[in-house]
Amino acid sequence: MQKYSRLKRELENIAKSPPPGISCSCKEDCVDILDASIIGMQDTPYENGVFKLEIQIPEKYPFEPPHLRFITPVYHPNVDVAGRICLDLLRLPPKGTWRPVVTLSGLLTSVQMLLTHPNPDDPLMSEIADEYRYNKSEYTKKAKEWTRKHASQNV
Numbered sequence: 080m081q082k083y084s085r086l087k088r089e090l091e092n093i094a095k096s097p098p099p100g101i102s103c104s105c106k107e108d109c110v111d112i113l114d115a116s117i118i119g120m121q122d123t124p125y126e127n128g129v130f131k132l133e134i135q136i137p138e139k140y141p142f143e144p145p146h147l148r149f150i151t152p153v154y155h156p157n158v159d160v161a162g163r164i165c166l167d168l169l170r171l172p173p174k175g176t177w178r179p180v181v182t183l184s185g186l187l188t189s190v191q192m193l194l195t196h197p198n199p200d201d202p203l204m205s206e207i208a209d210e211y212r213y214n215k216s217e218y219t220k221k222a223k224e225w226t227r228k229h230a231s232q233n234v
Contacts, residue, residue: 082136085141090104092184093184098184098187100119101118111135114132120191125194126226128227129151141179144171150162151230153230155222
């Protein structure tokens, strides 16, 4: 029951006071699966893109982190072709930094920041990480193209 009361409270807080560029709600009538959207931040290759995510809430939430994945394809060193995200906040210690005090709002804000500041030292896509490190203009060009093609609001 703690899981559901906490989820309800967190979703109400996001609805009342959403972080800039972030939304999150239950997927139809399923409480364990959420739909979220993140708008790419200004002055990044993801600017104005709308990136859809699916969040699966585990049974032991908030003591285990949610499972997030991008539904929208994104060209990024820390996101693979299946939409999985490499972010330490999505893993339990000792390899990760998840703690029960982390909220969905904070987690989605961290994913939004990961779009802005990729971590090429912990990539899921090593070729994209190398491109980010050694040919940033090509990386930026491809990321902008993917954003235009997959995350445009006009699609």
